[in-house]
Amino acid sequence: MLNELTPNDTFCDYYQQWVAMYKEGAVRDVTLSKYRLTCAWLQRLIPLLTLAELNRITYQKLLNEYAVSHERQTTMDFHHQLKGAVLDAVDEGLVERDPTRKAIIKGKSPRAKKQKYLNQFELHRLLNDLDLGPEVSWDWLILLIAKTGLRFSEAIALTPDDFEFSRQVVSVNKTWDYKTGTGFVPTKNRSSVRKVQLDWQLVIQFSELTKRFPHDEPIFVEGKVYNSTANSVLERHCKRAGVPVISVHGLRHTHASLLLFAGVSIASVAKRLGHASMNTTQKTYLHIIQELENQDVDLVMRSISSLI
Template sequence: MLENVENTELFCEYYAKWISVYKEGAIRKVTLDKYLMTQRWLVKLVPDLKVCDLSRITYQQLLNDYAITHERQTTMDFHHQLKGAILDAVDEGIIPRDPTRKAIIKGKTPNENKKIKYLNQFELHTLISILDLKSEINWDWFILLVAKTGLRFSEALALTPKDFDFAHQSVSVSKTWNYKGDGGFLPTKNKSSVRKVQIDWQLVIQFSELIKGLPEEEPIFVKGKVYNSTVNDILSRYCKKANVPVISVHGLRHTHASILLFAGVSIASVARRLGHSSMNTTQKTYLHIIQELENRDVDLVMRSLSGLS
């Protein structure tokens, strides 16, 4: 609990204390850094705002000012990070009413270049066909594995031989690799990220041979310091060689999800396979694909109904 907090205290100082009490040591460093960035924005936007002056109007103005230079989704994240601290202040009686109620989330129009990039099934098939899949583990195998499982970059890096269950055609995701830091295993992004992902029989045959004899609990792909940019550069070269849109490793994850959705796999199943904390995340991320599928469904309904006359 936050003790000795006065409602006349500056909001940015209260928020810094709240992070220290409730977040430090409880969340991953990368997530903590986001909360600390939010605190720095408070210092920049409302350095003199006191906790007692938090009202729906002052809070909405704060969101509006932040939204001038940020996209709507980023503003939504900013709002959620602040809301946790504010609701705790309401519970403690420091603020009489919830100023975040009915907040309106605004934001800049997303940059076209930031639009989710993914390959269609034909393009992915073309890309995979030119990978140099040697008899030993290399980054080409990593690209194939992410394309066929939809794992996050850090999740795939953390895979060990012990995580493969060839008898049941699955791979267990229970940890990530700290590639942004000094290496080593870290917890998954959230509880939903701990999962078993089914793999096809080809991957079973290929990886059962590849990892034979490797240390059971050591990461398969990590040999020294790993950089996201290294793998992205390799993938970029292959995309250009295959004459398909250039995507990142994270784009392979989007490709995996989009192919499943277009194949008719339910959003719930895709969400579980990707390790999303809720279906809402999947729906928001792949809204454009879902809308396209809905349009296709409408056409199918109309054709079916017209045949009843």
């Protein structure tokens, strides 16, 4: 246990026990897996470094070695994963001073980023290539996410009960754990529980599609579900339509981007996407917001120049 450790024990042992004590059962599985990955990197980079030897120099050396094979943002995330444990070790007297103070974050040059979203013309071409038959398919999932901005795990968790066709909304109140296959699990955060408005075409289409399904069973889940399968189907459609290849999550970005370009407020977009705060939306779509601000400047100047 943590209270039995001494400065002569390794930081690896301390961190592993710290994760077990403070993170297991307190964070989502996907977040816990990141902490465990950090444990693995510590075992690889500093397996024998003791708590007594942990200082600004040895900590900076750890970050530098990690940064050799990772981009700067990933190194920053690694640093943040470690910092809480390190500060607790300082409070407990196992480390003399805060070694994370003034840490310098380095990293490899970022790779060329793939296009994450489509413009309106490209989205039309993609959707026109879908085969929307009478049975539920990945193509129907692609259409649904493109028109609602749902996360993949939210979309595949939808049951007929979640659709309120008379009100033209779908309720998002759970997700489907497609990674470990445990079935329904809670949403990413409380803000993710929401009602998303549907257009009348989706209402007609999905009221017909969902008729044959049990009211409380997911309509897109049949056996094991893989995100990679949906991405492969989407990739084929992108190539056939002659548009940039994006991921299923890229459909969510596409949806948000089109709303912002259409003049929908950041607050409304954040609510529709289920973001915990508008800050998340602003950070994710900063490039689009900046482009819109430039358009606003041009509009303001044209308006002012006409006041003569």
